[in-house]
Amino acid sequence: MNFFTLLAREIRAYFLSPVAWVVLFFFLLLTGFNFYAGVAALNRGPSEVTVVEAFFNTVFFWFGFVLVFPLITMRLFSEEYKMGTIEPLMTAPVRDSEVVLAKYAGALFFYIVLWLPSLLYFLVFTRITRLEAAGAAGPFFGAYAMLLLIGMFYLSLGCLASALTRNQIVAAIMSFSVITLFFFIGLLTFFILSITPALREVTAYFSALEHMSEASRGFFDSRPFVFYLSLTAFALFLTFHVFQSRRWRN
Amino acid sequence: MIKVEGLTKTYSGVTAIRDLEFSVAKGEIVGFLGPNGAGKSTTMRILSCFLPATSGHATVAGFDVASQSREVRSRVGYMPENVALYTEMRVQEYLEYRAALKGVRGRRNRQRVNAVKELCSLRDVEQKLIGALSKGYRQRVGLADALLHDPDLLILDEPTIGLDPNQIRQVRQLIRDLGKRHTILLSTHILTEVEMTCSRVLILDRGRIAASDTPANLAGRVRTAGGICAEIRADAAVLERELSALPGVRKVELNPLEDGWHGCMLRTDAGRDRREQVAALAAAKGWPLRELCREQVNLERVFAEITQSGEI
Numbered sequence: 001m002n003f004f005t006l007l008a009r010e011i012r013a014y015f016l017s018p019v020a021w022v023v024l025f026f027f028l029l030l031t032g033f034n035f036y037a038g039v040a041a042l043n044r045g046p047s048e049v050t051v052v053e054a055f056f057n058t059v060f061f062w063f064g065f066v067l068v069f070p071l072i073t074m075r076l077f078s079e080e081y082k083m084g085t086i087e088p089l090m091t092a093p094v095r096d097s098e099v100v101l102a103k104y105a106g107a108l109f110f111y112i113v114l115w116l117p118s119l120l121y122f123l124v125f126t127r128i129t130r131l132e133a134a135g136a137a138g139p140f141f142g143a144y145a146m147l148l149l150i151g152m153f154y155l156s157l158g159c160l161a162s163a164l165t166r167n168q169i170v171a172a173i174m175s176f177s178v179i180t181l182f183f184f185i186g187l188l189t190f191f192i193l194s195i196t197p198a199l200r201e202v203t204a205y206f207s208a209l210e211h212m213s214e215a216s217r218g219f220f221d222s223r224p225f226v227f228y229l230s231l232t233a234f235a236l237f238l239t240f241h242v243f244q245s246r247r248w249r250n
Numbered sequence: 251m252i253k254v255e256g257l258t259k260t261y262s263g264v265t266a267i268r269d270l271e272f273s274v275a276k277g278e279i280v281g282f283l284g285p286n287g288a289g290k291s292t293t294m295r296i297l298s299c300f301l302p303a304t305s306g307h308a309t310v311a312g313f314d315v316a317s318q319s320r321e322v323r324s325r326v327g328y329m330p331e332n333v334a335l336y337t338e339m340r341v342q343e344y345l346e347y348r349a350a351l352k353g354v355r356g357r358r359n360r361q362r363v364n365a366v367k368e369l370c371s372l373r374d375v376e377q378k379l380i381g382a383l384s385k386g387y388r389q390r391v392g393l394a395d396a397l398l399h400d401p402d403l404l405i406l407d408e409p410t411i412g413l414d415p416n417q418i419r420q421v422r423q424l425i426r427d428l429g430k431r432h433t434i435l436l437s438t439h440i441l442t443e444v445e446m447t448c449s450r451v452l453i454l455d456r457g458r459i460a461a462s463d464t465p466a467n468l469a470g471r472v473r474t475a476g477g478i479c480a481e482i483r484a485d486a487a488v489l490e491r492e493l494s495a496l497p498g499v500r501k502v503e504l505n506p507l508e509d510g511w512h513g514c515m516l517r518t519d520a521g522r523d524r525r526e527q528v529a530a531l532a533a534a535k536g537w538p539l540r541e542l543c544r545e546q547v548n549l550e551r552v553f554a555e556i557t558q559s560g561e562i
Contacts, residue, residue, distance in 0.1 A: 005347065006351070008347075009336075012339075013336065013338065016339070083334050084330070084334030085334045085335065085336060086334075087295075087330045088330065088333075088334060088335075088348070090299075091326070091330075092323060092348070092351045092352050093320045093324040093352060093353065095320070247302050
């Protein structure tokens with residue numbers, strides 16, 4: 001029960017703060033432009049990719065995507081530490097785990113809201129052009145499922161960073177760095193010539209770029225599911241322990 | 251209601267409280283008195299389960315604060331020293347949220363929220379954003395929050411700090427009223443506050459209990475332990491010699507005023523009021539005397555006195 005009380009507060013906190021609306025506005029602007037660019041590219045001539053594939057595999061998409069997680073998660077714990085609201089919160093009869101999960105779920109909720117309008121793009125596209133946006137249901141749902149999966153993991157990293165510090169900027173920088181590393185690791189290995197092919201293959205398993213491009217083409221692979229879900233659980237587990245450690249840290 | 255045994259807390263090497271022992275019975279209003287840094291807030295934070303102790307035990311209503319913390323938290327209403335609130339919420343919203351968090355739900359939620367709004371005079375601001383409230387109102391929201399679940403024990407850390415004199419009077423009255431039904435532990439560094447609200451006083455000094463007494467006894471001893479101010483017209487050298495010779499006077503300071511008048515500051519031993527003797531001396535010598543009063547009681551002096559002489 002406490003979980004839902006806390007979750008309701010988290011969600012309310014997002015939509016009562018200007019940051020949420022600013023993020024929402026500019027994110028929409030970016031994805032809108034990204035969609036426009038995708039359609040424009042396809043208009044130039046015959047192409048092998050679908051709109052969905054084009055939408056989820058451009059620089060515009062990736063850039064906004066990576067940047068949005070620190071913005072969503074940086075305030076979660078840091079703000080409570082800084083403002084001192086952690087004191088009334090933790091002297092109420094709530095469990096640490098409830099607080100961590102509610103904060104995480106609140107961030108996830110906001111993340112989902114962030115993506116909802118993009119569904120509209122494809123609906124509008126299908127209606128107007130009478131063409132399939134994705135070619136089939138598989139790529140469409142695959143892309144969104146992957147979006148959710150990667151998002152779940154990156155949000156849990158953001159939670160962890162925010163639990164570590166009372167400074168929101170520090171939390172944002174930490175989560176941004178780690179997320180960027182995870183995100184581009186597959187790409188990075190191409191620039192390091194000395195890397196062995198075996199190692200390159202291993203990093204390909206981590207590569208979100210790879211996961212996304214496969215999912216948006218309609219490939220279903222269970223490995224990313226296991227990868228992201230287990231890492232999310234692990235990051236939340238760490239968050240829980242970091243959050244508890246405040247008791248003996250000072 | 252509260253039982254504390256050998257409680258010690260160190261912050262990275264600095265000892266905030268050491269080997270604290272005290273207990274509070276059900277229904278008492280106990281005042282925690284001490285200068286800044288004496289360990290009042292630390293003790294209260296441990297009792298409200300916000301901080302763990304380094305060593306020692308504390309129980310509230312029979313539950314251990316470390317191992318049965320949720321049981322304790324559901325029985326304690328805690329108001330921190332700096333009341334931190336979610337500034338983007340409205341007062342009504344915030345109180346409803348806090349009540350739900352403390353397990354007060356459904357119809358009882360509405361009843362309790364209304365009751366505490368009434369008690370803390372928050373009716374006029376219930377629809378205001380907390381961020382727009384003055385310090386006094388925020389303080390009252392914090393107090394209302396502590397009362398929401400009708401706790402057995404109220405822990406109030408400096409409840410009147412930052413309030414204007416009218417609000418201070420209201421809050422003190424409120425605490426007295428609450429004391430009829432709740433056990434209260436409150437901290438302050440204002441002596442009169444303790445006198446007006448508490449049934450017992452614990453004086454904390456450098457992490458230890460320096461004294462435990464009723465406010466009346468404490469105030470009595472403190473009053474006489476202070477100093478005496480007098481304004482007398484007489485020759486400075488004679489005045490100093492005669493005043494110093496009075497029994498119980500430890501130190502005399504003279505401050506020359508106009509027309510041969512002198513302001514005299516007398517430091518006296520604790521325990522007895524020496525004003526009478528000063529008046530008698532002036533009368534015997536035929537000196538004009540135009541002012542004779544006790545020095546205003548100053549807690550810092552009292553603390554110096556208590557800790558240096560080991561008295562009280």
